[in-house]
Amino acid sequence: MIEVRGLRKSFNGIEVLKGIDLTAHKGEVIALIGGSGSGKSTTLRCLNLLEVPHEVTKLELLGEPVALNPDRHGQLSVADRRHLRGLRSRLAMVFQNFNLWPHMTLEENVMEVPVQVLGQPRAEARDTAHRLLERVGLLDKREAYPDWLSGGQQQRGAIARALATEPEVLLFDEPTSALDPELVGEVLSVMKGLAEEGRTMIIVTHEMQFAADVADRVIFLDNGVIAEQGTAQQIFQSPKNERLQQFIRAIN
Ligand code: ATP
């Protein structure tokens, strides 16, 4: 599904990803953990091609090799950009800060990309939106604007919107870390349902119990490298890397 080798990314001459190798197979749920600034978000953003990697020895997304030939200013050619746009539409990302469009109702939020970008008829997009909102427990809120909803409801709405394009891979960047503690569970439970459906997911999270519950594989990033990876059992019960041991002590 996703294979990346030797992924490097710098900002202003400072290398923040120092050669990441990551493979996500179809149906696999991967939890990406690590301290603040370790490069988790940047890794996700490179996979979603929101950031252009500086250097990468191999990049395959959704079974397609991706050639990135940035010019010396880091800009991509028109053909590269067109290819990336196509691929990006097959991945969906949910961010930490609920990114629903504030001027649209929940239903309109979920319908927007299918109608405006994919050209679906409105009636069909509305049916899909209702099905997805029902699934995340928000059908009765379909006429509400994001501002009227709790953080947990907004985040569940953002998940419904992400699902509307039938993405092949779901990327989550700390989807619960901006929520009040009592609202975290409802969002995690929607995500757990998606994981159980066999979707391919890469989840950056600080919710270690959740990672232990749903992830097939846990990857610990430290200072721009993968310091250790393994099953949740291996990572949480018998971590080998010293930095990972410290990290786990600090969160317990
Ligand atoms: P957190 O847990 O705090 O979200 P993270 O693991 O997601 O951290 P990243 O956001 O990937 O970390 O950042 C990795 C490093 O890259 C940090 O030192 C950060 O300051 C730097 N960085 C990220 N994005 C940019 C940017 N657009 N410009 C400059 N530096 C950046």
Ligand code: MG
């Ligand atoms: Mg981050």
